[in-house]
Amino acid sequence: MNRRELLGGTLALAGVSLAGCAGLVETRTAGVPPVLENRPDGVYYPSHVEGMSAVGTQTSGDYAVGLFYSYPHRFWNVNGDSVSLTEIDSDDAVHLMASVWDPETGTVLPETGLSLEIVQDGSLVSQETIYPMLSQPMGFHYGANFGLDGDGTYTVRVSVGAVATRKTGAFADRFTDPQTVEFPFEYSEAAKNDISFEQVDERAGTPGAVEPMEMDALPDATAPAPDALPGRSLGAAMSNDARLVATVLDSPPEGVDGEGPYLAVSARTRYNRMVIPAMGLSGRLSRDDETVFEGELARTLDPTLGYHYGAVVDDVQPGDGLTLSVDVQPQTARHEGYETAFGGLLGGMPDVTMQVP
Amino acid sequence: MRLPDVSRREALRTAVALGSASALSACLDRESSEPVPTGDPDAKPARQHAWRAHVRHDDHGNTQLPRHQILLYLTLDGDGPPSATARDALAATLDALDSAYAWSHEGLLHSIAYSPAYFDRFDDSLPEDIDLPEPTALSPFESPTFDRQDAVLHLASDRSDALLEADRALRGEREKANGVSIPPLTDALYVDSRRTGFVGAGLPAQHQDAAGIPESRPVPEASPLFMGFEAGFRQNQATEDYVTLESGAFAGGTTKVIANLRQRLDDWYDEQTQEERVMEMFSPGHAAEGLVEGIGDNLGDDSQIDRFVDDIADHAAEYGRVGHAQKAARANRDDDGTVRLLRRHFESTDDIGSDQQVASLHFPSLQRRVSAFESVRRAMNGTDVTEQTPAVRQRVNNGILEYIFVRRRGYFLVPPRRHRVFPTPRPE
Numbered sequence: 001m002n003r004r005e006l007l008g009g010t011l012a013l014a015g016v017s018l019a020g021c022a023g024l025v026e027t028r029t030a031g032v033p034p035v036l037e038n039r040p041d042g043v044y045y046p047s048h049v050e051g052m053s054a055v056g057t058q059t060s061g062d063y064a065v066g067l068f069y070s071y072p073h074r075f076w077n078v079n080g081d082s083v084s085l086t087e088i089d090s091d092d093a094v095h096l097m098a099s100v101w102d103p104e105t106g107t108v109l110p111e112t113g114l115s116l117e118i119v120q121d122g123s124l125v126s127q128e129t130i131y132p133m134l135s136q137p138m139g140f141h142y143g144a145n146f147g148l149d150g151d152g153t154y155t156v157r158v159s160v161g162a163v164a165t166r167k168t169g170a171f172a173d174r175f176t177d178p179q180t181v182e183f184p185f186e187y188s189e190a191a192k193n194d195i196s197f198e199q200v201d202e203r204a205g206t207p208g209a210v211e212p213m214e215m216d217a218l219p220d221a222t223a224p225a226p227d228a229l230p231g232r233s234l235g236a237a238m239s240n241d242a243r244l245v246a247t248v249l250d251s252p253p254e255g256v257d258g259e260g261p262y263l264a265v266s267a268r269t270r271y272n273r274m275v276i277p278a279m280g281l282s283g284r285l286s287r288d289d290e291t292v293f294e295g296e297l298a299r300t301l302d303p304t305l306g307y308h309y310g311a312v313v314d315d316v317q318p319g320d321g322l323t324l325s326v327d328v329q330p331q332t333a334r335h336e337g338y339e340t341a342f343g344g345l346l347g348g349m350p351d352v353t354m355q356v357p
Numbered sequence: 358m359r360l361p362d363v364s365r366r367e368a369l370r371t372a373v374a375l376g377s378a379s380a381l382s383a384c385l386d387r388e389s390s391e392p393v394p395t396g397d398p399d400a401k402p403a404r405q406h407a408w409r410a411h412v413r414h415d416d417h418g419n420t421q422l423p424r425h426q427i428l429l430y431l432t433l434d435g436d437g438p439p440s441a442t443a444r445d446a447l448a449a450t451l452d453a454l455d456s457a458y459a460w461s462h463e464g465l466l467h468s469i470a471y472s473p474a475y476f477d478r479f480d481d482s483l484p485e486d487i488d489l490p491e492p493t494a495l496s497p498f499e500s501p502t503f504d505r506q507d508a509v510l511h512l513a514s515d516r517s518d519a520l521l522e523a524d525r526a527l528r529g530e531r532e533k534a535n536g537v538s539i540p541p542l543t544d545a546l547y548v549d550s551r552r553t554g555f556v557g558a559g560l561p562a563q564h565q566d567a568a569g570i571p572e573s574r575p576v577p578e579a580s581p582l583f584m585g586f587e588a589g590f591r592q593n594q595a596t597e598d599y600v601t602l603e604s605g606a607f608a609g610g611t612t613k614v615i616a617n618l619r620q621r622l623d624d625w626y627d628e629q630t631q632e633e634r635v636m637e638m639f640s641p642g643h644a645a646e647g648l649v650e651g652i653g654d655n656l657g658d659d660s661q662i663d664r665f666v667d668d669i670a671d672h673a674a675e676y677g678r679v680g681h682a683q684k685a686a687r688a689n690r691d692d693d694g695t696v697r698l699l700r701r702h703f704e705s706t707d708d709i710g711s712d713q714q715v716a717s718l719h720f721p722s723l724q725r726r727v728s729a730f731e732s733v734r735r736a737m738n739g740t741d742v743t744e745q746t747p748a749v750r751q752r753v754n755n756g757i758l759e760y761i762f763v764r765r766r767g768y769f770l771v772p773p774r775r776h777r778v779f780p781t782p783r784p785e
Contacts, residue, residue, distance in 0.1 A: 079677055079678075079748065079753075079754060080676070080677025080678075080748045080754075081677070111747075111750070111751070112751075113497075113498050113750065113751030113752050115498070115752070115762065117762075122710075122711050122713075123711060123713050124568055124619075124708060124711070124713055124715055126621075127619065127621050127762055128621060128623075128624070129621075129752045129753060129758070129759040129760075131753065132750075159498065159500065160498075161496075161497050161498030161751050161752070162497035162498065162751075164497075164740070164743045164744070164750070164751050165744075166744075176497070177497075178494070178496075178497060178498045178499060178500050179500075180500055277747075278747040278750075279747060280746055280747055280748075298744075299747065328677075328746055328747055328748055330747075331747040331748050331750065
């Protein structure tokens with residue numbers, strides 16, 4: 001793709017492979033567009049899409065880590081019910097993004113905890129615990145803006161913590177030890193300014209999402225397609241553009257206490273099927289006006305179900321009503337286009353109900 | 358009241374931080390008019406860790422640790438037990454130090470402690486009842502370097518000139534300290550790592566140019582520590598008696614854990630309100646009830662943390678945050694409710710391995726058994742809380758874990774004074 005194609009295109013850029021990014025020359029001179037007014041209460045096309053450049057990929061122990069950078073971003077931080085805008089600071093040079101996945105299965109790992117240390121010539125430049133984030137092109141990742149001391153060679157050490165959620169099946173005994181991987185990072189402002197920066201056309205501010213980036217180095221952070229989930233499908237419902245897909249297994253995956261059917265809910269974004277982690281989710285099963293199950297659906301990482309929310313129940317029968325309630329909205333920061341959805345800026349996530357077929 | 362000779366004091370502080378020979382000479386000249394009290398070797402307490410009766414206390418009876426401190430990490434040559442020559446040399450050094458300085462904050466407090474690696478030099482092992490494992494990682498996200506040197510000598514004084522003079526004499530850079538000839542430590546051991554620090558009102562504020570503290574210069578002048586609060590309230594600390602080994606060959610000794618943490622306080626100060634800092638340092642209950650004014654001196658001799666340890670799950674659900682002290686206190690009480698750890702942490706601008714000035718914390722903790730420290734440190738991880746709500750994450754909204762990065766940890770046995778010179782694992 002060359003500059004002509006880029007300028008003539010609309011959102012094609014967001015779907016370009018990483019390897020192709022280097023030659024793109026839409027430099028950012030006009031600054032970041034303002035946050036759109038009249039944003040819908042849900043996933044929407046952002047005003048602009050920034051590409052990103054790969055720093056590298058490293059594997060250590062149970063973790064593969066990909067490190068990427070882009071222009072400093074504004075994003076919205078989520079703490080409990082509060083959602084607050086983090087503006088770009090004048091000292092920020094880059095937005096660094098790290099993605100962590102299982103090198104064996106390619107499963108992207110939310111809720112590992114991640115910190116990042118930047119050094120140059122033996123001197124500390126920065127060290128931060130960085131926040132989990134959701135973006136339309138990348139899905140779940142960890143990210144933060146960092147200042148740098150100008151062009152030069154840096155070393156970035158990424159420390160990955162143990163996965164904090166329940167783990168099941170072949171994952172039960174994995175992702176328990178922290179690992180640190182180190183990346184050489186050659187930074188130049190000129191190279192950064194070659195990273196694509198695309199204003200979105202008239203679709204900006206309307207419901208929808210830009211396409212996920214396809215990068216050879218980075219597995220998708222998507223949830224399994226509904227028909228790829230194991231068990232008996234109970235249906236799906238949308239809560240503030242989080243699609244909650246429910247299934248029931250005859251027995252719980254290894255690593256879950258209890259006997260009986262296992263109710264699992266996989267949450268994904270409406271358009272890109274990106275995993276939505278770190279919610280507090282509870283469920284209620286009712287039958288003939290009686291509640292037969294009510295309780296927390298625990299955050300769980302399973303090789304087949306993926307990241308999901310699950311609980312052992314007594315039984316699930318056709319005609320049962322299943323109500324899902326989001327008690328804590330997804331505790332991930334949001335890139336633009338996701339900040340009003342999933343309970344974000346404009347209110348909560350309504351309960352959803354489905355009838356068991 | 359502000360002392361008139363601020364520039365001299367600042368010169369001294371800088372000198373301890375840098376350990377620079379030229380700065381030291383300068384401060385020795387300037388401080389010479391105030392004599393440092395000399396010591397009587399026969400007047401030293403039997404416990405090396407007997408410090409409380411010999412330092413200042415605040416109006417509430419809280420211990421005020423000596424304002425300037427140095428840790429010398431020491432290593433023996435070879436693999437075997439120390440030689441008789443090394444033993445005589447170390448005895449002579451420590452005896453001379455006892456003569457040179459009064460056992461007080463105006464003179465010099467010191468203690469030497471030995472690592473599991475040191476005791477491994479002997480065929481015998483430590484008695485069963487000595488709980489001194491090799492250091493280990495204590496959180497699901499840290500990967501510290503372990504300090505496995507043979508010994509650590511801890512020096513502390515309110516007088517930076519006394520401290521620096523002792524330090525230099527011990528390292529063989531001068532012959533005498535406080536007028537007494539000191540055979541250098543280096544006759545027996547070599548100094549693998551020298552770490553310095555400070556604690557007490559004024560000093561953190563004066564060192565806040567270090568990396569890790571935001572440019573807004575937020576550290577209050579009154580704060581004894583970088584994070585802006587008092588710590589180590591008397592009722593929330595173990596007593597020296599409690600942490601002392603009661604029986605066996607090492608009776609009168611204790612165990613000592615020393616960690617070094619890097620502090621990254623940009624978000625602590627610039628992203629959070631004072632109320633949020635109170636929530637994360639103490640507990641959300643402290644914020645809700647307005648218990649902490651400023652740096653928390655109004656708490657007197659008790660942080661009141663015991664009132665809130667059972668509220669952690671409720672606080673996590675209601676506030677999406679839990680407090681550092683609240684989590685740790687859960688494991689820091691014995692069956693009778695008595696506090697198990699005696700924490701003696703102090704600040705630093707050391708960045709071990711570089712010459713950069715970076716905010717950090719040296720964290721010595723005394724306890725009868727190292728496993729007590731380990732359980733308190735693990736309780737501080739709040740792993741159980743992260744399972745209860747996604748709002749409290751591995752290191753975010755989870756006490757102060759977001760802002761501290763453990764870099765070093767070592768475990769040591771502080772023998773009683775009678776066995777302080779190269780003890781065998783089974784001293785008689």
